[in-house]
Amino acid sequence: MTVLLHPIALDVPARIAFGPGQVATVASLARERGITRSLVVTGRSNAARVGLLGLPGEVAVFGAVEPEPDIANLEAALAMAERVQPQLVVGFGGGSAMDLAKLVAVLPGSGKTLHDVVGPEKVAGRRVALVQVATTSGTGSEAGSRALITHPATRNKLAVQSRHMVADLAVVDPDLTLSVPAAVTAATGVDALAHCTEAFTSRKAHPLIDLYALEGIRLVGRYLPRAVADGSDREARAGLALASLYGGFCLGPVNTTAGHAVAYPLGTRHHVAHGLACAVVFPHTLAFNAPAVPDKTAMVMQALGLAAAGDVLEASHRWCAALGIEMRLSHLGVPEDDLPAMAAEAHAIRRLLDNNPREMSREQILAIYRAAL
The missing domain is CATH 3.40.50.1970 (Rossmann fold)
Known part of the structure; x- marks a missing residue:
């Protein structure tokens, strides 16, 4: 159907x-x-x-x-x-x-x-x-x-x-x-990006929501680097605010998928701020899901201005890092010996993972944590 x-x-x-x-x-x-x-x-x-x-x-x-x-x-x-x-x-x-x-x-x-x-x-x-x-x-x-x-x-x-x-x-x-610091602006901006991207590539994706999701991704791609570089840029702040709102529209009927499931233990176990946790995980889950949704992944990359950037993981990771985001879990206080427990916890969040476009095992989640360490 x-x-x-x-x-x-x-x-x-x-x-x-x-x-x-x-x-x-x-x-x-x-x-x-x-x-x-x-x-x-x-x-x-x-x-x-x-x-x-x-x-x-x-x-x-x-x-x-x-x-x-x-x-x-x-x-x-x-x-x-x-x-x-x-x-x-x-x-x-x-x-x-x-x-x-x-x-x-x-x-x-x-x-x-x-x-x-x-x-x-x-x-x-x-x-x-x-x-x-x-x-x-x-x-x-x-x-x-x-x-x-x-x-x-x-x-x-x-x-x-x-x-x-x-x-x-x-x-x-x-x-x-306007008063939000650059580091928080960057991390929360990628959280909005993750909402839109995960909804856009979800098994529950729907054209009613795709409209908001794809435009939200475009807005983040266009305005987040500007807002991080100059917090007083009111047009950039407005663009990000609209992207965040569109991401909120995505959450009700479609919701997030693996990106947020993998990010949650970083906050609940190690007090990594939610936006920052989502930012660290974002390139890894985007690349993991790419084989299952290649066309939509290409649209995400194009919306971020990364259409000709080659490898999805490397290009999206570089884009996030260029915003000044600390992309290494070890630098955020996450200990290596807790990664297996985190992977088990993330894998149990079925309300999100069951809608991921590609099946993700506990071992694959653990591999993402290790790659991000």
Whole structure:
């Protein structure tokens, strides 16, 4: 059956405000809805600029979002929500803050715990407004319906997906990303690239999403080197913000594949930032999958400006390294003796690996880790 006959559903925020200055739409929505009590879920660096949101009335701030948030971090945020009883929850930051905000918006008062809603469409509903404001260009979480929380005991990611966690308003204001350091810009930019590439080459790939995926890859190829070289380049920041948003569109109906499965243990076991983990892994999984999807791999390389660059692994690795990304796991604190356990953990992430275009064994994952060491 042609892929055009495969059913697909794309759940996106009710409103997306894109462009410089669009952070002001958060206050407008709050006033329109008569909201007087809000909870902002954010990290420590963004907690100091919550005032940019211009929220009316009482504003509580949960400013302790951790990278790769775990169950304890979520429970602390939920406890604050129970005390505050907000009418509006705002995720303000990168993917960690926005993922946590989704769960804070749906769990309090629902009678359900995190473990009750892990998986697809187990959330009962949402009684508060939800706004997502992205301050990095990478995860695309502002546009998505998924939230990921790390289980501290197993170090696995618990994935919740629900249309009830799609925001009422997603704000993509590239001016909020102007202060992001070059190293973070590079790593998060490759995370957006990975979202688009993995969705584009997935077994679940669909023309409805291919449109966003391929344009997202082109935008990263065009604008990420510029944004890394000059963080004040507003056009480049806007291009990356759009690429990140398109990557978020890819995550709902298609999602990622081997690249993210292989990257996850780097974060959960060794605290490598998610974007950086995805960047280190990206050339290896792109090259691994190339024999299964040669035409689409060629399109990815062309979109990155690497059409005539020869070897997929060497060319894409060089492209990432030229952004200043540290591409060696040994330099990121990953010990060689943990690679077998990491490979076993990654191989168990079937929700992603089962959609990879090429079967990937535990031994092949281990070989990727060793090549990246």
